Amino acid sequence: MGSVNQRIRSIVSYVCLVTLFSVSSISLAAKTTAAETGEAITILFTHDLHDHLLPVKDLQDGLIGSTGGFARLDSAIKAETEKHPEALLVDAGDYSMGTPFQTIFSSDSPELRIMGEIGYDVVTFGNHEFDYRASGLAESLQSAKASQAVLPHIVQSNTEFPADAQGDLTSSLSALKVAYEACDVKDYTIIEKNGIRIGAFGLMGDDAASNAPKSEVVFADPIENAQRVVKQLQQENVDLILCLSHSGTWPKAADSEDEVLAKKVPEIDVIISAHTHTKLREPIVAGDTLIVAGEDSCRYLGALDLVREGDGRWKPVRYDLERIDEGLAEDSRIAGMVQDYKEKVQKAYFDRFDLQYDQVLAVSPYNFQNINSLLKTHQEDPLGNLISDAYRYAVQLAEGSEYQPVDAAIVPVGTIRGTFFKGDITAADAFTVSSLGIGADKIPGYPLISVYLTGKELKTVCEVDASISPMMEEAQLFMSGLEFTFNPKRMIFNKVTEASLRKPDGSVEAIEDQELYRVVVGLYSAQMLSIVGDESYGLLSIVPKTEDGKPITDFEAQIIHEAADGVTTEIKEWQAIAWYLQSFESVDGVAQVPEYYAGPHDRKVMDGSTNILALLSQPNGIALGVYGAAAAFILLGIFLVTKITSFSKRKAQKRAEARRK
Structure with a gap:
């Protein structure tokens, strides 16, 4: 019996080996055949590069290194295209805004020009390409076109140019539309690689x-x-449909825009998913659609x-x-281009602030904590403390003898980049x-404003x-x-149980x-505060006002300026930080960030008590309204129960009396 079992096991093992070898051979043959007939393609992709033309410091495995850099x-x-010469190279938007190179976005368009030099085939716009408004993007596109550099194809399919009642465009929208035409911005483009017709749209x-x-x-x-x-691309008989989607993915599939897109437009083969800075270690497979993403900042x-x-x-x-x-060497040609643009940034931008790029x-x-940690953790943070403290310091410095005390400064985490x-x-x-x-x-950088x-609204901010x-x-x-x-x-x-002001002298x-x-x-933050009422369905209300208590209709009129040598200039958010950093106590002539910013200081305190008194005490107007409605509902219920019980008793009594008769 043992011998038979052994023979059976041997036969089974042999069959398994032959089958495995056959399947592997078939699979390899299929791949080889696909490659030989032009039915294989490599797609190289980036997104959310955010002007990281130069490497920047980054933390990996607890060690400070550097990542990014176009060189x-x-x-x-190049290493990829040596192995796959017919690879398609694409970017899914937000290629600009995030480092000082953005300061020459409109005048020089360094991003598009270097991407063209690198060999990008197709790119799309993200919301940050519109940060300098329609006119800024128009100037950037025209600058790129005027350079006569080889540029990537640009695709963007859902942009509309709203006209006024007379059918006219504003001057900036008209300029952008002309720039779109000059750079041949289209809904989609078709590129052939390795004999495969690829339809790419943005x-x-x-x-x-x-966010624009x-x-x-x-x-x-x-x-x-x-x-x-997609219908148009199908009519064009493309082999592969590629969407450069500046939409993103979220943990919850029902709210994940690109997963919803894949479900509702299943004919799309591949979605390059940008905007949310997601790093997908494996593609999301939604039906026959692949969704891929590779984080941000190059x-x-x-x-x-x-x-x-x-x-x-x-x-x-x-x-x-x-x-x-x-671990990657820098391409000298691209490194030279980046250096040239860095010098332009110095002359065009930092010189006006009497600062050097690397000063x-x-x-x-x-x-300090990185951005992802800031976003994911709801608590007081030293970096946020430093930036908000910098705002107050800069206003006092700029206003000098005319300084009016600032009671509070506010920094949304979304503005920290x-x-x-x-x-x-x-x-x-x-x-x-x-x-x-x-x-x-028209100078890059949001300015500080005073409101x-x-x-009551300060408590609402909390x-x-x-x-x-x-x-x-x-x-x-x-x-x-x-x-x-x-x-x-x-x-x-x-949720807020206590709120108070901390004065500069430490008193409460x-x-x-x-x-x-x-x-x-910041200018943008103030505008966002004013829409809190809409976002909370009217339950919360914040109306930024002028000093005399009137609602602000023009936020730019509230910009804080510095007057020096007869010239008045805006105080930029980043400039406030620079001034504050330079104000710290120096060692050997260099300012040192104080130990104070190594940890929190009870500016935002979480009380996780589940005691019923802690949960219900100190109700605000909203809570009182809810409690009142709940109490009314309970009283109504008691009233109805009482009435029904009374009615039932009377009815029972009548039936009893009828039986006695």
Whole structure:
């Protein structure tokens, strides 16, 4: 019996080996056949590069290194194209805004020109390409065109140019439309690689569109436009449909825009998913659609090898995210171009602030948290404290003898774009941390503005942080001068239990509901505060006011300026940080970040008590309304139960009397 079993096992083993060898051979043959007949393609991709033309400090495995840089990226791309000469190279938007190179975005368009030199085939716009408004993007496109450089194809399918009642465009929209035509910006383009016709189109998602409030254009429904373009591409008989989607993915599939896109437009073969800075270690497979993403800031080059199956759809056979770090040599040609643009940034931008690009402003003895940690953790943070303190310091410095005390400064986490690491902090680092936007002076960088809020509204600001930021992480607020305690277990919009002002001398002052308090914020942040009422369905209200208590209708009129040598200039957010860093006590002539910013200081205190008194005490107006409604509902229930019981008793008595008769 044992001998028979052994023979059976031997036969089974032999059959398994033969089968395995046969399957492997068939699989390899299939791949070989696919390659020989032109049915294989490699897609190289990036997204959310955010102007990281130069490497920047980064933390990996607890060690400070550097990532990014277009010269390194070019080396990684060359290594791939040596193996796959017919690879398609694409970018899914937000290639600009995030480092000082953005300051020459409009005048020189360094991003598009270098991407063209590297060999990008197709790119699309993200919301940040509209940061300098329609006119800024128009100038950037025209600059790129005028350079006569080889540029990537640009695709964007859901941009609309709204006209007024007479059918006319504003001058800036008209300029952008002309620039679109000059650079041949289309809904889609068709590129042939390795004998395969690839239809690529660009898309701006809903969340991304909401982050471009000053774009002036309208972004039409992304799903409807994707369906429209896909039909056109099918009529063009393309072999593969590629969507450069600046929409993103989220943990919850139902809210994940690109997963919804894949479900509603299943004809799309591949979605390069940008905007949310997601790093997908494996593609998301949604039906026959592949969704891929490789983080932000030029940290990775994505590579996707596909083979075509018998049903015409595409199957991945390789998916890599290659880290762009010190392990890659810099391409000297691209490095030279970047250096030339760096010199332009110095002359065009930093010279006006009397700073050098690499000038050391201060030295930090410790690392601050990175952006992802800031977004994911709802708590007080030293970097947020430093930035908000910098705002108050800069206003006092700029206003001098005319300074009016600032009661509070507010910094939303969504406006913080970088962090500081242990060691030197340069002017470029300070800019990168608060790099968003442009001022009324048309100079890059959002300016600080002064607004007035009532004490009640200051408490509402605290409630926005406590109640809304757990649902919308970008809404988390960091504050200087304003401190509060909240309980996350309490009812929404009633989580704050205490709020007070911390004066510069360290004393604590109670907040009076009807009194006006001076608050300093960035221009964009102030505009966002004013829409809190809409976002909370009218339950919360913040109306930024002038010093005399009138609602602000023109936020740019509230910009804080510095007057020096007869010239008045805006105070930029990043400039405030630079000034504050330079103000710290020096050692050997170099400012040192104080130990104070190594940890929190009870500006935002979480009380997780589940005691019934802690959960229900100190109700605000919203809570009182809810409690009142609940009490009324309970009383109504008691009343109805009493009435029904009384009615039932009377009815029973009548039946009993009828039986006795």
